[in-house]
Amino acid sequence: MEDNTRIRIEDLSVIFGRRKKDAKKMLQQNKSKEEILKETGCTVAVNKVNFNIQEGEIFVVMGLSGSGKSTLIRCVNRLLVPTEGRVVVDEDDILTAEESRLRELRRKKFGMVFQNFGLLPHRTVASNVAFGLEIQGMSEEERMKKAYDVINTVGLQGYEEKMTGQLSGGMQQRVGLARALANDPPVLLMDEAFSALDPLIRANMQDELLDLQERVQKTIIFITHDLDEALKLGDRIAIMKEGYIVQNGTPEDILTNPADDYVKAFVEGVDRSDIVTAGTIMIENPTFVDGKKDGAEMILRKMNQAGVNILPVVDERDKFMGFVTDQDTSRLRKKEVNSIRDIIHDHSASVYEDATVAEIIPIFRDTSFPIAVVNKDNKLKGVVIHSAVVKEVVGREEKEIEQIIKEGYKI
């Protein structure tokens, strides 16, 4: 475990209802949510959740409504007291903290942004933004100065003295964001912060959040029900379902290795080309031609074994040189060409492992060869073939695609 863990959540459970004790006992016996509901009438909103959040990352918790994600985020700053478990932020155990210490933490450590903004309708934009500072007892002059600065950061200059009700939804959420940023907290809690905005403004705000994150480097917990948003923003994503975390991983993990059918159902239909990288879809440890040693016979043999008609060539230090085709090799064998050097197509493209599918597609337009995947030293790591890319783009299985290619595309 890396040392820069900022927030640790351990075995966190939240139960709503009257007979919490019984429900808690049943939960410890690993009874299911339905059983507990039936027996005690209690709802298990969050069910033994565990995760760590690293400094400076955007951790997205995604799930449909009722999955417990909003309940979960409220436990982090104890707006809601969980039934069981621990929440540790830096050195503080949030759930056992004294009331005064908790207030202190909320003032200094957390900034929270809400789905419905939660702005004070009787105050101006600037005074809303300064609210957190006012609570801390900062002087009027000082807090207003800070508020104006932050309002600038979120691009609302000129609206400082407007009442919040006069602003559009997107602007109101900027105010919400500015208010959360005003006391410069290390941790941002964003509860469906962009869900109430219309799509265009939402995309806009997402971009700005990423922009902002690059500048200010906060630790962000972001709640959303929108997978596209999760994939766009998240360094890591936890998918919740009925109080459980079903899967916790990087966006690419989630897309390429969905933990179960639930996640799979989510992931279907997502535009993956921006997320899936060459490293994931390449054929690792491919058969290759040793440019120094192998002759025509050896190359043809290798092609035969691998069942392909194109192979990558590397030099003695494993550096990628280009591709050879079976036709050219045949010509070499018939001595129409002198050396293997002459048949290497050394203009073929190579990419790094972290190139996304979206970046690879245009390269394929210009070449009929596969694409070599190399590391920074130009050493061959793998090969990306056409069908793997097509599979990512259309979201179908490889066999299906091969069949389509073979039979021609019938509509």
Place this chain on the structure above:
Amino acid sequence: MMIIAMKFLGKSVEKGINWLSVAAGGFFDGITAGVDALVETLQTILLFPHPLVMMVIIAALGYYASAKNYKLLSREGWKAGRFLTLFIFFGLLLLERRMLLKIVDTVVMEFDYWYIIALILVIFIPGYQYYKKAKKSGLFSKSGFEAGGKFKHPIQFVVLLLAFLFLSKKYVGLIVMQQSYWEDTMLTLALVVASALLALVIGIPLGIWASRSDRVEGTVRPILDFMQTMPPFVYLIPAILFFSVGNVPGVVATVVFSLPPGVRLTNLGIRGVQPNVVEAARSFGSSDRQLLYKVQLPLAKPTILAGVNQVIMLALSMVVIASMVGAAGLGQAVYKGILTADVALGFEAGLGIVLVAILLDRVSQEIGNTERKSEE
């Protein structure tokens, strides 16, 4: 035979009240002194300046309340505040017979033909307004009549008619009362203000407390129901036993009667504050106190002020009833009217109460109004 030996409900309560009035005599004496001091102070203040000065002060208060959302001395401010201001001034003037007569004497003098001028005024002012509006589309055309033919407010007509009566010596008696009610009005005002003040001082904190705890709310609510449904006359009986007769039992009974809406609407207002706003405030580390003063009370203000208005109106209605135990003011005159079957006295005093009611209601409502009137 057992039943005879038992004490009945009413008797038991009576016994309890009797015991309390003796046992806690000192306590009640303290309350008596305090309430008496409050009421007397208010009365002294209200009756201290010349009536005309007081009228102007109260009218100015009305003006401030209704024009405060604009620049006070601007055209818009006057437009928003003029009606209430003039209403208060002339209403109070009506109740102060001596002043009214003095003015009538000065203005009307011995000149018997003033009513002719008044009549001309009645014709001229609407005529001028008609001219102004209708001249563009032709004075005597149909469209001209449509533009200028109607009085903007029927009130205008009433005011002009009153001015006409006022200015004619013959008919001025129609609008002058048979006696002056100024002192009575000010005494009633003092009682209402004192009672409402006490009811709010008790009621608003109680409402805040009830809003924070379901248990307190559950306890307080049936008590309030009881207080509100018990006929108000009934409060007067123990009030006499505890506080003897006069203003104090009147004020105490009034406080009891007018307390509920203050508690209820404060509670309702605070509970009605959007939960997401409260949550946001808490997420930034507000203490309970900061939450209350910076978020809940400001947002609940309209509802709480509606409660204040209700408290004041209930206090006024009870102060009249309280005259049965010797509370001073217009109620006393109404009560005398009932006892002597004096319709004239009853009506005049009753009209005075109506005027005070309108005054209190409008002013207390305007204080809570933070919106500008939409432009017509």
